[in-house]
Amino acid sequence: MVTIDKLKEELKKRLPKERFEHSANVAEMSIELNKIxxxxxxxxxxxxxxxxxxRGMSGEKLIKIAKENNYKINDIEYMNPVLLHSVVGAIIAKKEFGITDPVILNCIKYHTTGRKGITLNEAIIYVADFTERGRNFEDAKIVREISFKDLKEAVLKETELNVYFLMKQRKPIHTYTIEMFNDLLKNEIR
Ligand SMILES: [Fe+2]
Structure with a gap:
């Protein structure tokens, strides 16, 4: 597997500056959450x-790569193909960066939608993506504060705010997100 330093170097070349910075900020926030x-x-x-x-790929390209890799695209993903950037991200991490660890791949795969039975590592990436220091909108601040006290509540709050935001724009809600929300009402993060 590629070293973290090599990976950073490579990503700096591949990603637009703002996206690389966002990723570095997510890493930083993940470290903070990991400490707690x-x-x-x-x-x-x-x-x-x-x-x-x-994340920078067109919907068309995301659909194409997902299909080529035998991922079964569902109706919601066809309606809002940007959702597939998580699934395709995991595919690229494996194919182009040699990442085979399912823990890492699932953190990437579920970082946008979450899923029923979300794991601790997945929850940290899900929350850090929303709360990293570059995210300075009010909702991010709210979730960030909660995340230092109660990680599960942070996942629930982020989901609530996301779902509300999507519904206001009349965008579909991924079934994984709803399943995660319902699951966390009675179960803990795994
Ligand atoms: Fe993303």
């Missing part, structure tokens, strides 16, 4: 740096 909640800091770093590797 645990998880695997090394895996979090790989996931943080790579999570948006496919």
């Amino acid at each position: 909640w645990g998880g695997d800091v090394q895996k979090l770093l790989y996931a943080a740096y790579l999570h948006d590797i496919a």
Whole structure:
């Protein structure tokens, strides 16, 4: 597997400046959350740096790559193909960066939608993506403050705010997101 330093170097070349900075900020926030909640800091770093590797791709390209890799695209993803940047990000992390660890790949794959049975590492990336220091809108501040006291509540709050935001724009809500929300009402982060 590529070293973190090599990975950073490579991503600096591949990603637009703002996206690289966002990824570095997600890494930084993941480290902070890891200090409080645990998880695997090394895996979090790989996931943080790579999570948006496919974010710049067009919907068409995302659909094409997902299909080529036998991912079964659902109706919601067809309606809002940008959702696929997580799935395709995990595919690229594996194919182009040699990441085979399912913990890292799942952090990337579920960073936008979450999922039922979300794990600690996945929850940290999900929250850090929303609360990293470059995110200075009010909702990010609210979730950031909660995340230092109660990680599960931070996931729920972020989901609530995201879903509200999407609904206002009349965008579809991914089933994984709803399943995660319902699951966390009775279960803990795994
Ligand atoms: Fe993303």
